[in-house]
Amino acid sequence: MTTETPTDVFEAHRPVLLGVAYRMLGRVADAEDVVQEAWLRWSGGDRGDVREPRGYLVRITTRLAIDRLRQIKARGETYVGPWLPEPYVTDFGDTVPDTAERSVLADSVSLAVLVVLESLSPLERAVFVLREAFGFPYADIASMLDRGEPAVRQLAGRARKHVEERRPRYEVDPAERRDLTERFLAAAAGGDLEGLMALLAPEVRLVGDSGGKSQAPLRVLRTADKVGRFLVGVAQKSLPDLSVRFLELNGGPAALILSGGKPDSVFQVDVADGRVQSVYIVRNPDKLRSLTVS
Secondary structure, eight states: OOOOOHHHHHHHHHHHHHHHHHHHHSOHHHHHHHHHHHHHHHHHSOOTTOSOHHHHHHHHHHHHHHHHHHHHHHHTOOOSSOOOOOOOBOOOTTTOOOHHHHHHHHHHTSHHHHHHHTTSOHHHHHHHIIIIITOOOHHHHHHHHTOOHHHHHHHHHHHHHHHHHHSOOOOOOHHHHHHHHHHHHHHHHTTOHHHHHHHEEEEEEEEEEOTTSSOOOSSOEESHHHHHHHHHHHHTSOOTTEEEEEEEETTEEEEEEEETTEEEEEEEEEEETTEEEEEEEEOOGGGSTTOOOO
16 A cells, blocks of 8 residues: 555656656756646546556656657747757766666767757657667557557667767766866866867867857857867957856756856867867857756
């Protein structure tokens, strides 16, 4: 006999539901809306036949996320400049003790992977997220999506091939990535071009997301010379009351730049062979609202 209430059960699974919804949508607010709608259906529905709440709730959340994603794509909105996912605070804490599982979850929520997932169909994206990030069996995914298992396996294979072909692969010790992030930021903030060039890979790329609502490159910058000179130029335009906070975003170390105590931008880098391979800068104010500062 259990004394768990519907609220207790839902809250126990909320982190997983939010993780699924965010990986499906790449937007924190949309993911939270989907999870809230899942709660309304859970709390107001008939739960008498539910034997496995986790699978049942993931099924509801996934279907709602697919519907939301289709609506977004149908609107065909034009985004100004490069697009990056909304930064997402990832702190697995004690909920994911296994190192291998942590690595999989972190990789599946990385900026590089989420950018690639944007090019998948909603169903392909759902199958990839459920299978690759959360390890659901094909039979369970087929049930969640009302598809045959062979069709789900085909979707999974197609999605996996697409992601593997397009995403960059950087395997590095988290401590080294944090160290390089701090050194990179110090050199960038100090306008130290020589220091930056020592840290940047020759073919480094810089992706800036402003949505046309703040200053950032409207095209991807490539090569160490162009990226380094751009960052030095940025450093010369100092922000008022500047401060920096390091936190874990999208499975890796990131720097939150504050101006007057308010989020101004997020910097994150991908590292390989002791050099910065990619620089991501999010400056769209709409994508920084969820990064509350206490």
